[in-house]
Amino acid sequence: MTGGITRPVLAAIAIAAVAVAISTIGTRTSGETVPSARTAGGHPNFNGVWQALNEANWNLQAHEARAGAVTQPGVYPYEYARVPAAPVLALGAAGGVPASLGVVKGDGQIPYTPEAATKRQDNADHWIDRDPELKCYVPGTPRAMYLPYPFQIVQSTNKLHVDFAFANAARTIHLDSVDEPPANTAMGFSRGRWDGDTLVVDTTGLQGSWLDRAGNFYTETAHVVERFTPVTGDAMQYEVTIEDPAVFTRPWTMSMPLYRRLEANAQLLDYPCVEFVEEFLYGDARKQQLVKHWEGDSIVIDITRRMRVRPVGER
Amino acid sequence: MARRSIALLGAAALVAAAIVAGAAGPLRAGGAPLKTAWGDPDLQGIWSQKYQIPLQRPPRDAGKASLTPDEVRQRETQRADQAANAPKRGDRIAPRGTLEDLTGAYDTTFEADPIDTSRPIGPRTSLIVDPPDGRIPTLTPAVQKRMRDMREFMLALMQSVDACKRSQDIACFGVTPGPVSPRRNEAPPHYLAAQIMGDRVINRADGPEDFGLGERCLAGNLPSFGVQQIVQSPGAVSILYEGWQRMIPITSAPHIPSQIRQWHGDARGHWEGNTLVVDVSNFTAKTDYQGARENLHLIERFTRVDGDNLEYVVTMDDSTTWERPWTVNVEMARQDAKANAIYDEPRCHDGNIALKDMLIGARMDDKAYAEGRGPDPATMCYLLCGTGNPEYARQRQEGRGGGAGPAAERGAGGRANGNHR
Numbered sequence: 001m002t003g004g005i006t007r008p009v010l011a012a013i014a015i016a017a018v019a020v021a022i023s024t025i026g027t028r029t030s031g032e033t034v035p036s037a038r039t040a041g042g043h044p045n046f047n048g049v050w051q052a053l054n055e056a057n058w059n060l061q062a063h064e065a066r067a068g069a070v071t072q073p074g075v076y077p078y079e080y081a082r083v084p085a086a087p088v089l090a091l092g093a094a095g096g097v098p099a100s101l102g103v104v105k106g107d108g109q110i111p112y113t114p115e116a117a118t119k120r121q122d123n124a125d126h127w128i129d130r131d132p133e134l135k136c137y138v139p140g141t142p143r144a145m146y147l148p149y150p151f152q153i154v155q156s157t158n159k160l161h162v163d164f165a166f167a168n169a170a171r172t173i174h175l176d177s178v179d180e181p182p183a184n185t186a187m188g189f190s191r192g193r194w195d196g197d198t199l200v201v202d203t204t205g206l207q208g209s210w211l212d213r214a215g216n217f218y219t220e221t222a223h224v225v226e227r228f229t230p231v232t233g234d235a236m237q238y239e240v241t242i243e244d245p246a247v248f249t250r251p252w253t254m255s256m257p258l259y260r261r262l263e264a265n266a267q268l269l270d271y272p273c274v275e276f277v278e279e280f281l282y283g284d285a286r287k288q289q290l291v292k293h294w295e296g297d298s299i300v301i302d303i304t305r306r307m308r309v310r311p312v313g314e315r
Numbered sequence: 316m317a318r319r320s321i322a323l324l325g326a327a328a329l330v331a332a333a334i335v336a337g338a339a340g341p342l343r344a345g346g347a348p349l350k351t352a353w354g355d356p357d358l359q360g361i362w363s364q365k366y367q368i369p370l371q372r373p374p375r376d377a378g379k380a381s382l383t384p385d386e387v388r389q390r391e392t393q394r395a396d397q398a399a400n401a402p403k404r405g406d407r408i409a410p411r412g413t414l415e416d417l418t419g420a421y422d423t424t425f426e427a428d429p430i431d432t433s434r435p436i437g438p439r440t441s442l443i444v445d446p447p448d449g450r451i452p453t454l455t456p457a458v459q460k461r462m463r464d465m466r467e468f469m470l471a472l473m474q475s476v477d478a479c480k481r482s483q484d485i486a487c488f489g490v491t492p493g494p495v496s497p498r499r500n501e502a503p504p505h506y507l508a509a510q511i512m513g514d515r516v517i518n519r520a521d522g523p524e525d526f527g528l529g530e531r532c533l534a535g536n537l538p539s540f541g542v543q544q545i546v547q548s549p550g551a552v553s554i555l556y557e558g559w560q561r562m563i564p565i566t567s568a569p570h571i572p573s574q575i576r577q578w579h580g581d582a583r584g585h586w587e588g589n590t591l592v593v594d595v596s597n598f599t600a601k602t603d604y605q606g607a608r609e610n611l612h613l614i615e616r617f618t619r620v621d622g623d624n625l626e627y628v629v630t631m632d633d634s635t636t637w638e639r640p641w642t643v644n645v646e647m648a649r650q651d652a653k654a655n656a657i658y659d660e661p662r663c664h665d666g667n668i669a670l671k672d673m674l675i676g677a678r679m680d681d682k683a684y685a686e687g688r689g690p691d692p693a694t695m696c697y698l699l700c701g702t703g704n705p706e707y708a709r710q711r712q713e714g715r716g717g718g719a720g721p722a723a724e725r726g727a728g729g730r731a732n733g734n735h736r
Contacts, residue, residue: 039352039353039549040351040352040353040354040549041352047548047549047550047551048550132665135665136664137664137665138660138661138662138665152551152553152562153548154546154547154548154551154552154553154562155548156351156359156546156547156548157351157352158359159359159546160546161546161553161555161560163553163560163561163562167661167664168559168560168578168579168661169560169660169661170553170555170559170560170659170660170661172544172546172555172659174655176652177653178652178653178654178655179653179654179655181655185660185662186660186662186665187660265568267562267564267571268562269571269575269577270577270578270579272577272578274531274532274533274661274664275531275533275601278523278524278531281671282522282523282670282671282674285522285671285674285675285677285678286521286522286523286674287521287522287677287678287681288521288522
């Protein structure tokens with residue numbers, strides 16, 4: 001350090017330099033702007049549009065690829081020879097599930113209590129009926145962060161807003177001290193702090209929700225700790241430890257990278273699914289039903305599709 | 316009907332949250348720093364309307380843009396008297412078990428008190444500052460026609476309602492009793508986009524689209540004068556309103572392609588001195604603000620006046636809707652940051668069992684009629700029938716029309732749409 005007079009001057013210059021870096025920002029070869037690696041306050045800069053690029057939302061745990069998001073027994077009676085079931089059959093290869101090595105750390109297991117393990121399997125067996133994602137419900141923390149939709153972080157000095165394309169959901173991370181809200185919410189009450197270059201976010205006050213399409217879940221007693229650590233300017237490691245004595249025998253951790261959307265014109269566009277799911281949720285109570293076959297409030301799906309197999313290149 | 320009452324619970328919770336969140340924070344000695352760490356003007360905090368000021372200038376204040384301190388005091392006293400005499404939350408307005416009781420029970424128990432006293436009477440007589448008469452400019456002939464068409468459709472579906480043959484129910488205003496209209500089997504001439512929280516627009520419940528945007532959990536659109544939490548970064552400003560959010564990129568890039576339409580439009584922000592200027596376009600035809608739909612174009616200006624005050628000025632610019640642009644100026648007060656009193660989660664939909672229940676109820680009515688056990692649904696009232704007491708209805712209407720805040724905002728939107736009452 002160079003003394004009492006120059007130190008603040010240097011600091012001012014440094015801040016000014018950062019400010020200039022932020023406002024003028026550099027360019028990549030393709031001409032788009034590059035965000036500064038640090039904020040004016042000297043912390044890692046998480047501002048921007050981000051998205052998970054993995055299969056965590058299908059199943060946090062390691063899983064094989066399968067023919068359909070919903071399958072049924074095939075003509076052969078083997079479990080590994082199941083075929084797509086009616087709800088996704090017409091989607092062909094777009095209706096299947098990609099494989100993953102899983103994002104659960106350690107032995108890859110989620111330490112459910114025996115009762116909770118039963119419920120998790122039951123959830124999986126009734127995925128279409130029960131997954132809140134399909135109903136466009138607020139996805140909850142942490143699932144919102146690895147849904148296959150972009151989200152945007154607006155990082156200020158005292159707070160961060162995280163705005164999600166899915167369902168217009170949002171969460172606030174308080175770096176300052178605020179009173180705890182009087183009721184639980186899907187996204188919970190999040191308090192953040194810096195641990196070196198890692199943003200550590202402590203969330204309680206959750207309602208409990210699903211963690212993926214495989215039926216993994218937690219309850220309103222969950223305590224979720226997220227750690228956001230920069231890997232490069234355009235990638236961060238996102239690590240989540242969940243403690244919930246109601247369903248888990250011990251805390252467990254998932255970890256995955258999240259990636260910055262690098263398009264020059266990247267911006268958050270709405271996925272307004274509240275409107276999109278009206279048929280799914282209310283279709284049986286229409287006066288004139290659009291789906292031909294309802295039995296009570298269950299959709300009975302008759303699939304009509306036109307399959308033409310032609311040699312490649314033939315019109 | 317009882318189903319209506321259930322329907323509005325979610326809406327009432329939001330309104331209640333707005334009221335709780337309404338109190339302004341204390342003045343901070345010396346004020347807050349007005350620049351962010353990176354040098355932009357600092358607009359951050361939770362902000363809510365400072366005064367109760369009607370959107371449009373009431374006829375009694377014609378020619379007078381502001382009130383003297385004496386007039387403000389006088390109106391405060393007047394309002395306090397009215398509030399003291401108005402039905403209170405939870406008051407029963409009709410004999411127990413009657414139709415009026417069933418519908419009215421919701422209104423007084425869950426909705427805001429008819430006379431809103433949650434914030435002081437403002438020194439201005441309208442939020443509208445331009446045109447100088449404080450009134451929304453004349454609607455274009457095309458939009459007037461759209462509203463007439465919608466109103467005719469609404470009336471056609473009401474003409475066979477029994478309640479309109481025997482009472483002065485506010486839902487029956489303008490209805491000429493008649494036979495069941497063949498239009499009951501038609502789609503409405505335009506999308507039912509009126510933003511009245513919880514209020515049905517047409518007397519039919521054939522599917523979710525027959526309901527109001529509030530009942531479908533699709534309300535909450537721009538411009539909003541409600542409680543808001545602003546958080547900034549060098550390249551973006553995020554605003555959480557009550558139950559919805561919007562992202563404002565700070566950029567000189569052009570708007571997204573015109574074929575992409577969004578509920579909250581497409582925002583482009585830039586700084587002009589200490590003011591955040593936001594240009595919003597690309598709205599959908601499914602929203603409606605005072606008659607404007609997909610062609611709505613907003614120019615918003617957010618200016619931090621001092622530590623505890625924010626000025627929000629928004630110009631509605633849509634020559635397909637109004638004969639000239641018009642501008643609203645809303646004075647916002649900063650709330651206590653530590654109390655953090657804002658409901659910022661879009662959870663209306665998650666708890667919306669009411670919409671399903673109302674649809675199921677309507678199907679039960681259909682079935683009962685088909686089996687000769689009940690009245691023709693075309694004679695039943697699925698709107699706000701049965702408030703019975705005309706005095707209560709009048710006060711309720713005045714309370715909404717004269718107030719400022721979410722309920723008044725939506726009420727005003729509804730009337731301008733011509734779809735309701």
